[in-house]
Amino acid sequence: MPTTITGINDFVIKFANVNGSGSASANLLFAKSIMRMGVPVATRNIFPSNIQGLPTWYEVRVSAKGYRGRRGGVDLMVPMNPQTWDADIAEIEPGGYVFYDSTRPIPPSKFRPDINIIGMPLTEIVNGAYTDSRQRQLLKNIVYVGALSALLDIDPKAIEQLIGEQFKGKDKLIEPNHRALHMGRDYALKHLRCPLGIRVRHADRVGDKIFIDGNNAAALGAVYGGATFAAWYPITPSSSLAEAFQRHCRRYRVDTASGKNRFAIIQAEDELASIGMVIGAAWNGARAFTATSGPGISLMQEFLGLAYFAEIPAVIFDVQRGGPSTGMPTRTQQADLLSCAFASHGDTKHVMLFPADPKEAFEMAALAFDLADRLQTPIFVMLDLDIGMNESLVPPLTWDDARRMDRGKVMTAEMLEAGKDFGRYLDVDGDGIPYRTLPGTHPKRGAFFTRGTTKDRYARYSEDGTVYVDNMDRLLKKFATAKHLVPAPEWRESAEQAKAGVIYFGSTTPAMEEALDAFTQQGVHLDALRVRGFPFADTVYDFIARHDQVFVVEQNRDAQLRFLIVNEGNVDPSRLVSVLNYDGTPITARFIVDAISKKLVAANVMPFRKKAPAP
Amino acid sequence: MTYIAKPKFHHPKLATNKLGFTHRDYEGAVSTLCAGCGHDSISAAIIEACFELDLAPHRVAKLSGIGCSSKTPTYFLGQSHGFNSVHGRMPAVLTGANLANRDLIYFGVSGDGDSASIGLGQFAHSIRRSVNMVYIVENNGVYGLTKGQFSATADKGSQSRRGVANMDEPIDLATMAILLGAGFVARGFSGDKTQLVPLIKAAIEHKGAAFLDVISPCVAFNNHPGSTKSYEYVREHNEAVNSLDFMVPREPIVADYAPGSVEQVTQHDGSVINLRKLAGEYDLHDRSAAIRYISEGEKAGEVVTGLLYLDPEAVDLHERLGTVDVALNALGDAELVPGAETLARFNRSLR
Numbered sequence: 001m002p003t004t005i006t007g008i009n010d011f012v013i014k015f016a017n018v019n020g021s022g023s024a025s026a027n028l029l030f031a032k033s034i035m036r037m038g039v040p041v042a043t044r045n046i047f048p049s050n051i052q053g054l055p056t057w058y059e060v061r062v063s064a065k066g067y068r069g070r071r072g073g074v075d076l077m078v079p080m081n082p083q084t085w086d087a088d089i090a091e092i093e094p095g096g097y098v099f100y101d102s103t104r105p106i107p108p109s110k111f112r113p114d115i116n117i118i119g120m121p122l123t124e125i126v127n128g129a130y131t132d133s134r135q136r137q138l139l140k141n142i143v144y145v146g147a148l149s150a151l152l153d154i155d156p157k158a159i160e161q162l163i164g165e166q167f168k169g170k171d172k173l174i175e176p177n178h179r180a181l182h183m184g185r186d187y188a189l190k191h192l193r194c195p196l197g198i199r200v201r202h203a204d205r206v207g208d209k210i211f212i213d214g215n216n217a218a219a220l221g222a223v224y225g226g227a228t229f230a231a232w233y234p235i236t237p238s239s240s241l242a243e244a245f246q247r248h249c250r251r252y253r254v255d256t257a258s259g260k261n262r263f264a265i266i267q268a269e270d271e272l273a274s275i276g277m278v279i280g281a282a283w284n285g286a287r288a289f290t291a292t293s294g295p296g297i298s299l300m301q302e303f304l305g306l307a308y309f310a311e312i313p314a315v316i317f318d319v320q321r322g323g324p325s326t327g328m329p330t331r332t333q334q335a336d337l338l339s340c341a342f343a344s345h346g347d348t349k350h351v352m353l354f355p356a357d358p359k360e361a362f363e364m365a366a367l368a369f370d371l372a373d374r375l376q377t378p379i380f381v382m383l384d385l386d387i388g389m390n391e392s393l394v395p396p397l398t399w400d401d402a403r404r405m406d407r408g409k410v411m412t413a414e415m416l417e418a419g420k421d422f423g424r425y426l427d428v429d430g431d432g433i434p435y436r437t438l439p440g441t442h443p444k445r446g447a448f449f450t451r452g453t454t455k456d457r458y459a460r461y462s463e464d465g466t467v468y469v470d471n472m473d474r475l476l477k478k479f480a481t482a483k484h485l486v487p488a489p490e491w492r493e494s495a496e497q498a499k500a501g502v503i504y505f506g507s508t509t510p511a512m513e514e515a516l517d518a519f520t521q522q523g524v525h526l527d528a529l530r531v532r533g534f535p536f537a538d539t540v541y542d543f544i545a546r547h548d549q550v551f552v553v554e555q556n557r558d559a560q561l562r563f564l565i566v567n568e569g570n571v572d573p574s575r576l577v578s579v580l581n582y583d584g585t586p587i588t589a590r591f592i593v594d595a596i597s598k599k600l601v602a603a604n605v606m607p608f609r610k611k612a613p614a615p
Numbered sequence: 616m617t618y619i620a621k622p623k624f625h626h627p628k629l630a631t632n633k634l635g636f637t638h639r640d641y642e643g644a645v646s647t648l649c650a651g652c653g654h655d656s657i658s659a660a661i662i663e664a665c666f667e668l669d670l671a672p673h674r675v676a677k678l679s680g681i682g683c684s685s686k687t688p689t690y691f692l693g694q695s696h697g698f699n700s701v702h703g704r705m706p707a708v709l710t711g712a713n714l715a716n717r718d719l720i721y722f723g724v725s726g727d728g729d730s731a732s733i734g735l736g737q738f739a740h741s742i743r744r745s746v747n748m749v750y751i752v753e754n755n756g757v758y759g760l761t762k763g764q765f766s767a768t769a770d771k772g773s774q775s776r777r778g779v780a781n782m783d784e785p786i787d788l789a790t791m792a793i794l795l796g797a798g799f800v801a802r803g804f805s806g807d808k809t810q811l812v813p814l815i816k817a818a819i820e821h822k823g824a825a826f827l828d829v830i831s832p833c834v835a836f837n838n839h840p841g842s843t844k845s846y847e848y849v850r851e852h853n854e855a856v857n858s859l860d861f862m863v864p865r866e867p868i869v870a871d872y873a874p875g876s877v878e879q880v881t882q883h884d885g886s887v888i889n890l891r892k893l894a895g896e897y898d899l900h901d902r903s904a905a906i907r908y909i910s911e912g913e914k915a916g917e918v919v920t921g922l923l924y925l926d927p928e929a930v931d932l933h934e935r936l937g938t939v940d941v942a943l944n945a946l947g948d949a950e951l952v953p954g955a956e957t958l959a960r961f962n963r964s965l966r
Contacts, residue, residue: 008704108823210966223951224952226951226952228943231711252957262936264714269741272704273707273736275709276706276708276710277708277711278711280708280709280711280713281711281714282714283712284711284715284719285715286711286714288711303704311893401954405947405952406949420721438696439696439712440674443673444694446675447693447694447696449698450699585933
């Protein structure tokens with residue numbers, strides 16, 4: 001008899017499916033039903049670059065504490081895909097469970113002795129109930145959700161309610177889905193031992209939180225940020241951001257009187273055209289953005305240099321995926337930091353924002369448009385597949401109605417008429433940011449020529465070295481101004497004084513929060529700093545100075561954040577120890593705790609005090 | 616040098632247009648192109664067209680790519696904003712600019728390298744999107760700034776200054792523009808201002824993508840015997856299908872042509888083009904016939920010029936996208952930001 005994992009509101013279940021089999025909506029239904037019981041979940045889609053046929057997985061972490069990172073390991077596996085059977089079985093934790101379709105007998109050698117095996121003839125059941133093959137396939141998913149509701153003690157009313165909401169307007173579909181749900185549930189209650197050692201219990205841990213993916217939230221942030229123009233080229237994992245923007249615009253940006261659109265969206269012929277259109281629109285005073293991923297960033301390089309040097313606002317959402325080249329198009333990484341920070345030839349530096357979750361994706365998306373106008377330069381919002389394409393449970397989005405767009409330094413017709421000196425690249429107040437004029441402003445004043453070649457403070461072409469240096473140095477001054485405008489880092493002090501610190505950013509955040517809790521429980525004290533923008537605030541360097549050993553945790557091979565920290569702040573590289581996860585799966589708390597624990601020992605430093613053992 | 620401003624004084628009796636501007640108000644900086652460059656004649660024709668149409672210079676935006684042709688926006692309309700972007704990418708920048716503010720007039724100035732080689736894709740897509748613009752290619756068949764390499768519009772067999780013949784098929788941008796659905800396609804010759812100025816005026820008044828392929832000889836690298844883009848060759852082989860007078864709506868239409876030889880076309884905005892037919896049966900509203908005619912002319916070694924295709928009812932990108940009548944760049948918080956209450960409703964839908 002295997003041991004049995006037990007746990008209430010704290011376990012991981014993973015569904016292994018075939019892409020295109022209609023499993024996604026059933027799995028989402030499963031996850032949402034747990035949330036409706038007041039229990040937090042964290043879900044992740046692990047999907048192939050394929051429309052139909054290849055393996056796909058959906059992982060649901062049920063966590064009373066509300067941990068949103070991947071935990072690692074699986075307590076209950078639902079292997080619905082024979083292709084991946086062996087790997088799926090291998091992933092189950094000792095004492096865990098497998099719930100499988102037992103219609104066709106599977107030899108005992110295909111299981112493990114240390115797991116609990118629960119078979120149910122799903123195919124047989126649906127084949128007996130339905131004749132249409134598509135219906136059989138789709139409703140089989142609902143049948144297993146019904147069975148799981150019995151095994152995990154999930155409230156069937158929550159599922160029924162969700163089915164009702166999902167098929168609102170297509171009411172015909174509600175009844176068959178309800179029937180399939182109960183078909184599965186009733187079978188399980190009758191033939192299987194319910195509930196399992198792992199189960200769900202009603203709680204009050206969700207509150208007013210919302211369940212949303214980062215691309216959707218960022219797209220809404222662009223609407224709230226006043227974007228009127230988007231140009232994009234389809235690329236995983238960013239396409240859903242542009243598509244969500246279109247959806248939000250149709251809902252919130254149509255002039256009710258005329259039925260006309262207060263937005264324009266172009267699906268361009270490639271990423272070069274996308275960024276070119278964005279630059280053209282922003283040059284002409286519209287708030288404009290593109291959404292792309294690493295390969296798109298590579299294609300946009302020349303234009304990004306133009307926008308930097310000619311000082312044109314632009315917002316780029318980079319939903320990062322596994323690189324280099326086509327890389328792992330449907331896996332996550334934080335591997336575009338360097339290609340964005342220094343995009344284009346020559347000396348360039350770009351501003352980046354690092355949202356940690358969908359809520360921050362919304363906030364930083366809106367902020368990016370203010371920053372782009374204020375700084376007159378491209379702003380990169382660095383999302384990744386993990387944030388962008390997975391729904392996450394986050395506090396509700398908020399907006400201050402008193403907030404107004406910051407359009408930055410734009411010289412108006414009145415200012416020009418009043419005789420104000422206009423030099424397009426003239427720094428009048430010491431922050432490195434000049435005034436710009438929009439085309440068509442004034443009949444006689446304020447026109448200038450925008451170019452990627454060197455120019456003087458009045459935008460006149462020049463090949464004079466001193467004029468060039470003057471301009472390049474002003475751009476550095478502007479970059480220093482940006483340091484104070486990007487979101488400040490979040491400094492998290494440990495309960496007791498710590499000699500070691502950890503720096504992290506973006507989608508590593510949920511796993512890091514959990515890892516820090518785990519360290520605290522072990523009596524290991526680590527201060528933590530979450531970086532939220534580039535250029536780095538001075539706080540980042542204060543943090544490093546205040547700790548003997550600093551870990552930099554990131555999801556790429558080459559320690560790109562560490563590279564930026566070392567080089568921008570002239571930090572001794574030996575002070576920064578890398579913790580790197582780059583296999584394309586989201587980083588886990590287990591991985592972080594394990595890696596840091598080993599390095600703390602390896603470095604032979606004791607930056608923590610063990611709590612006195614209990615008497 | 617391009618930053619040398621021209622002296623501002625002018626003859627007191629210089630003619631003014633309806634806005635009170637003289638020719639000088641439409642000029643730009645002193646050209647740095649070679650003496651005799653066809654491109655300078657095109658700049659002069661643009662100045663003339665804008666002056667005659669009484670355009671307010673600051674309501675025009677001039678965009679270009681990279682190359683000799685793309686430098687020219689500095690040399691006309693000094694009171695207009697200009698944007699010298701990156702090689703082959705003017706169409707994208709112009710498309711974005713146009714969508715941000717539908718109220719300006721957009722000139723896209725490009726060359727044959729810029730539009731037929733590195734920028735062929737962007738040329739094609741901006742045309743098929745029907746961006747409201749005047750897209751002028753100053754076509755000389757060579758790369759001037761890098762000293763005389765062939766471009767993709769060089770005719771097969773045409774010889775370089777060093778006597779090397781081009782072996783590749785040429786790309787005919789005018790034919791491509793017709794194929795891609797441009798509402799207005801014309802070909803002119805920088806050496807024939809009488810033909811060129813009305814073409815530019817009609818293009819400005821056209822709604823949608825107006826494409827002008829202007830053969831513009833390069834005096835430095837492509838004006839020798841054996842070249843098919845030299846002044847001499849184009850003059851000898853210029854086969855105009857029509858000649859036109861262009862009238863804006865406010866002008867009285869005075870027709871004194873022989874009956875049957877003139878076609879009057881009214882464009883979307885009410886402007887009228889009087890077309891004098893020169894080539895018997897040429898029908899500028901028939902897309903495939905136009906393409907056939909150009910192709911046959913080319914086979915015979917002729918350079919077919921004039922207004923080659925016109926759809927007076929063309930619909931532009933703004934109309935296709937259903938954008939509001941006011942420029943998008945003029946919208947403020949009230950029109951753009953849905954507010955806290957809407958956001959609260961949005962939150963509720965995600966629980």
